[in-house]
Amino acid sequence: MAVKDKDKQARAQLLRRHDFVLFAIMGILAGCGLIYEYLLSHYAGRILGAVEQVIFAMIGVMIVSMGLGAFAARIFKSYFNAFVWLEVSIAFLGASSVLFLAGTTALANLLPQILMETFALPPDLIPRGGMVSWAHKIAAAMPYVMGAILGFLIGMEIPLIASIRETIYGEHVEHNTGSVYGADYIGAGIGAALWVMFLLSIAPTDAAVITASVNLIVGLIFYVVYRQRIRFGFLVVSVHLLVGAVIALIAFNGTDWDNAMEDLLYKDKVIFSYNTQHQHVTITERIMDPAKPKILSLFINGRSQFASNDEQIYHAMLVAPVMHAAAKHDKVLIIGGGDGLALRDVLRWQPKSVDLVDIDASIIDFFTHPQRKNGKIINQPLLELNEHAFSDPRVQTHFGDAFIKVDELIEQARLYDVIIVDLPDPSHPDLNKLYSARFYAKLHSLLAGDGAMVVQSTSPYHAKNTFLSIGKTVHFAGFKHVEQYHHNVPSFGEWGWTIATKNGLSAKARISNKTQIEVDDGWSTLGVILAAFEFNKHFFASLENIKVNRINNQAAYQYHQMDWEKQQGIYLIEKP
Secondary structure: OHHHHHHHHHHHHHHHHHHHHHHHHHHHHHHHHHHHHHHHHHHHHHHHOOHHHHHHHHHHHHHHHHHHHHHHHHHOOOHHHHHHHHHHHHHHHHHHHHHHHHHHHHHHHHHHHHHHHHOOOOOOOOOOOHHHHHHHHHHHHHHHHHHHHHHHHHHOHHHHHHHHHHHHHOOOOOOHHHHHHHHHHHHHHHHHHHHHHOHHHOOHHHHHHHHHHHHHHHHHHHHHHHHHHOOOHHHHHHHHHHHHHHHHHHHHHHHHHHHHHHHOOOOOEEEEEEEOOOOEEEEEEEOOOOOOOOEEEEEEOOEEEEEOOOHHHHHHHHHHHHHHHOOOOOEEEEEEOOOOHHHHHHHOOOOOEEEEEEOOHHHHHHOOOOOEEOOEEOOHHHHHHOOOHHHOOOEEEEEOOHHHHHHHHHHOOOOEEEEEEEOOOOOOHHHHHHHOHHHHHHHHHHEEEEEEEEEEOOOOOOOHHHHHHHHHHHHHOOOOEEEEEEEEEOOOEEEEEEEEEOOOOOHHHHHHOOOOOOOOOOOOOHHHHHHOOOOOOOOOOOHHHOOOOOOOOOHHHHHHHHHOOOOOOOOOOOOO
């Protein structure tokens, strides 16, 4: 009897050790699976442009594929063999996925140039239809294809672990599925935390390599523990070593390869690119004339933010009208504008204080402090461009979501003579709220009675409905006079702004009363500013049918998606 009890205790102890191994493996792999899900979604959003739409679609595709993979796992008879080969396959695909997507996107964008050189086509005859169009469609579909394949494989892990556990027990295990899923959910939560805190801000290839390495190591551990149940052991180990070599190769060269392929997507030479927790930043340069300064351009998530040869036009039209319309300029609030260029123009008016709110501290740091690479200050021209605006003691920066940060300013009972909203277009839901009636109502309470506010309002030509919706929404938020104006900025094309006052005269009327430019920004004239308020005869004819943008209807976001559907691309600045 005592012998039987000892045998039972020994078996129970052995099973507990197996449970520890299997649950640990399941938790770790669940974290890897979630990281792959986020990684591919994030990278796909970066190369396809419509960030939120792509992320949600990618996650949906991977979840459905995981379900299909779970169903497909039943075809395997040898669970141990299936699992060890599954992990080495996931490791290989996971490590190479980012480079594969970068390669297909770069090839699709290079195809027109290849065809032009092959068939000696003239520069004005760029191939666009036929196979070029299909190449872009295939490249756009590949993130979803890769996500579906990886999701399908990841979906097999849970049923295989559950079956392996029952095989070890030699019988049906009560609550087996619940226990495995418990380990899966906990591991996924840890994976999500690692993604947000660490992996999101490093190069995608590095994140892929780290995650794939974990898959590979877990697969090897599983083989070592259960090698007696796994056939073709020499082949299993050899393939793991081969995949390990591939992962090591990508670890040393992947970021350079990814950057090289990304560089092909821009018309100009990429001199620097990096990831923050919020966005991907790229700086390019172009030499038009060796005797003149290089033209620098900033891209965030593939979208043009400014080009140094004409940013003065954009920022003059953003800042000069609102500063001339405001009665005073002592206290200024800037929402966005992390490059410091709007701030530069504001400081010329000698304000007493400027508060600037931006979500990304890394961007502001890049435009504030010298960044050294290979012994060279790579951002020196940009610091000169914004005239070291962030180093001015009158400037106070606030980091965080502007929608929430302005509440803190309201609680402090602050009032501003001028408010400048210089945000990216409402291209996804997170930005849409910063173009909503609720947000503008908050800004209304922050603006002094004789002050003025201006909002960057996208292109009235390419995104007319979005432009009109922004103006209508500002008026709905309580501003007495709301006007819109536009001007051509070569890098962007026709661009527009919305200007508003709370009391008294409208902004245009106030500017009309001026006899001369009060502060010379090197570009603006009263004539240019006043002419910008003129539109063609029927431009506002459809305003009655345009929706006010609210948080719950996301009108600006929806208009923007429709307006720019045919305009979206990884680069927007064209070579002359």
